């Protein structure tokens with residue numbers, strides 16, 4: 539059986555200090571959560587135990603845990619409107635569940651917009667949050683009823699004004715991302731001075747300058763980063779008010795964590811940090827808040843079951859064995875790039891003694907090594923054919939999977 543604490547008898551609520559809010563008590567009791575957040579949910583454990591025939595590798599997502607995470611985040615940040623970052627995992631079952639819970643959606647492309655509309659979201663619940671869009675795609679989104687767009691440059695703003703007139707726009711600014719395990723620095727956002735000029739320009743172009751967005755980096759472990767970012771945003775609000783532009787929205791992005799190898803604070807601590815920073819920056823004039831969680835809603839809801847393809851050594855004298863799995867960087871585990879995201883990996887084979895390993899994927903690309911510098915141990919008697927479980931893999935895996943490198947199929951996914 540599974541070599542992990544399964545918590546099959548642990549019924550909601552589980553003992554996490556981030557679940558103290560009264561709102562959580564309204565959560566349906568049908569949701570069974572793991573004994574520890576980020577562990578394998580009882581539903582997934584049962585599914586794996588009773589479905590020997592699923593493809594390998596395969597991501598199994600417990601959609602109830604997505605609901606649980608959504609409710610916990612909403613309870614921790616009651617003043618924020620949640621726009622789920624669809625890129626994290628656009629499985630129709632996840633989108634449909636979030637629609638039913640009242641979530642809105644942050645989309646990055648027309649296909650993502652269509653996925654949300656198909657799942658039952660109305661266009662007023664969608665924002666087009668990518669700052670890099672083709673004009674034709676902005677137009678296609680506008681035709682579908684989308685009325686909120688992100689930008690961070692004059693050229694993008696002019697495209698929006700041309701094909702999506704009179705819509706709400708918000709400007710993304712550059713902020714620090716130190717402390718993030720998956721930083722999003724540099725590529726998106728502009729400096730605050732430019733943001734102020736662009737928001738003035740937005741009004742001249744007939745658009746509605748709605749607010750400011752930022753992203754402190756994904757899997758952000760430094761709760762102080764929202765403080766620094768919100769100070770910057772509040773200064774911009776004041777500067778623009780002096781020019782007659784009253785912004786009304788702050789988009790605090792994502793950055794809330796999943797449970798990987800390094801411990802993280804509970805979601806309630808994040809909610810508290812954000813709201814304390816918000817009050818410090820804006821006093822009693824707190825603007826409309828949008829949060830765009832991706833990883834924190836779906837990461838811990840998923841487990842990948844994979845298979846050992848080969849266990850070998852490069853030299854008999856080596857201490858470390860190489861364990862090659864049937865999943866790698868090109869089949870879903872792209873976030874192991876530079877060993878950034880360190881997944882918890884356990885063997886379904888309960889070997890008594892363990893030893894150090896290098897973990898690698900199955901493809902012909904020598905970059906397809908998951909962990910070489912980070913310490914991982916696996917059972918000494920591990921052999922080809924044994925199953926492994928890669929925990930908290932519900933986010934940024936299926937969508938990062940290549941369509942057929944070396945002929946391997948894209949990562950299979952099952953929502954339960």
Ligand SMILES: Cc1ncc(COP(=O)(O)O)c(C=O)c1O
Pocket residue numbers: 623626644667668722753755756757791792793794830831832833834
């Ligand atoms: C604009 C935007 N919003 C939200 C997210 C989701 O961030 P996270 O997964 O850290 O919650 C991302 C991630 O890339 C993003 O680019």
